[in-house]
Amino acid sequence: MQLFLSITSIIITLNTFFAIITVFREKRDIAATWAWLVVLIFLPVVGFVFYLFVGNKLSRKKIFDIKAQESIGMYELVQAQKEMLADDEDLLSSKQASENAKEMASLFLESDESILTKGNKIQLFTDGAEKYESLIADMYNAKHHIHLIYYIFKDDKIGRRVLTALEDRAAAGIEVLVIYDALGSRSLKFNFFKKLESLGGCAESFFGSSHSLINLRFNYRNHRKIVIIDGKIGYTGGFNVGDEYLGEYKKFGYWRDTHMKIEGNAVLPLQSRFLMDWNATVTNYKLEYQENYFPLIKKQGKTNMQIVSSGPDSEIQQIKKGYIKMISMAKESIFIQTPYFVPDDSLLETLEIAVMSGIDVKIMIPNKPDHPFIYRATTYYAAEMIAAGAEVYIYDNGFLHAKTIVIDGEICSIGTANFDVRSFKLNFEVNAFIYDPEVAKQQRDIFYNDIEKSYLLTQEMLDNQSKWLKFKQVFSRLFSPIL
Known part of the structure; x- marks a missing residue:
């Protein structure tokens, strides 16, 4: 027994040592660092195999290969x-775009070298x-x-x-x-x-x-x-x-x-x-x-827009910054549709500030998971937003996979990026940011139409959830930085 305890102690010590070395050898944000430490320390061997496939960052050479293409x-x-x-006339004339749109356009020009196109x-x-x-x-x-x-x-x-x-x-x-x-x-x-x-x-x-x-x-x-x-x-x-x-x-x-x-x-x-x-x-x-x-x-139409890309080849997280900018500029309403709602702290706090400032924040998520673990984290953060005062709707006419956000019926974004950490940091994504009130209002009308096929998630419904379901939501949330 003494020998077994000694071997176990050595394994735990070595596992902890290598876990710390493995996680800290690459630059990460604090949340992701702690999440990986939990995985590596509490899942010896298995955690390292998981990290080998999921935790490794792109090599410097591969990042260079991707960035080298950007001038074409x-x-x-x-x-x-x-x-x-x-x-x-100016691309963003006063007839179509507010100062908000001009600020958005400047943000993406600086962060992503995204040109602004008109007449789409x-x-x-x-x-x-x-x-x-x-x-x-x-x-x-x-x-x-x-x-x-x-x-x-x-x-x-x-x-x-x-x-x-x-x-x-x-x-x-x-x-x-x-x-x-x-x-x-x-x-x-x-x-x-x-x-x-x-x-x-x-x-x-x-x-x-x-x-x-x-x-x-x-x-x-x-x-x-x-x-x-x-x-x-x-x-x-x-x-x-x-x-x-x-x-x-x-x-x-x-x-x-x-x-x-x-x-x-x-x-x-x-x-x-x-x-x-x-x-x-x-x-x-x-x-x-x-x-x-x-x-x-x-000229084909009258829509001004920018195409914005983001991915792990850049630390800027251009699309996430665009979402934060949109949310912080909203004066009346913020409507979000996403299959995965797993925001990081910066996005969550920006949304909570908007709600507390009297902005009408509505979020729509699916009624069923295609990835159960991520869905449990989604419902956890949905509950956080309800507690802050937002309205969360559960789409009940099938599966909602749309990735859209519209503010004030003025500016909207449509693309491939979900409202989660993976889309902002790990996936290669592309979104269109659209500065056309007619398109934004059309997107807002689509949201209202979807409300007719949804139900409002209430605090009472959350309170009546089983303890096991609540545990799964909290547990999933712990790993949200690496989902």
């Missing part, structure tokens, strides 16, 4: 845009079938190129329809390039894109590995959903490629998401984003600036 197309785009707008036309989609009918039709009309990124691409009915359209265009000599995330699209067979590639197209997995079980970078995912057609039409938002996004999975029911089609010069930053991601993904087929990738487009 942007210098030419900025210079051409300056010439085009030389005799035009936007079409919003909240139904998967409508989005894919529009997308597939536009792909069949492509004349020069189709560039596509999806976190999830499945081999099912809608996946094969999209693939067939890509194959058709590749056979016609159109440049077809596809990036799919290695983890999100892990169900794909290795030969799924074989015919497309035989026709001249190319498909690459982001941060993939020939040995997927030992892929040590799977914690850093390309969560973006981007399609660019001829540099003139762009799609981005929450929908991935799979039948579940058409509401055909009984587990989720109707899939309620928000996506948009963009026509205008805001497509060009999406194009640049694709080129960066492509060149960071492939090793033997690098893309360079081409005028056909960046055709300057005449």
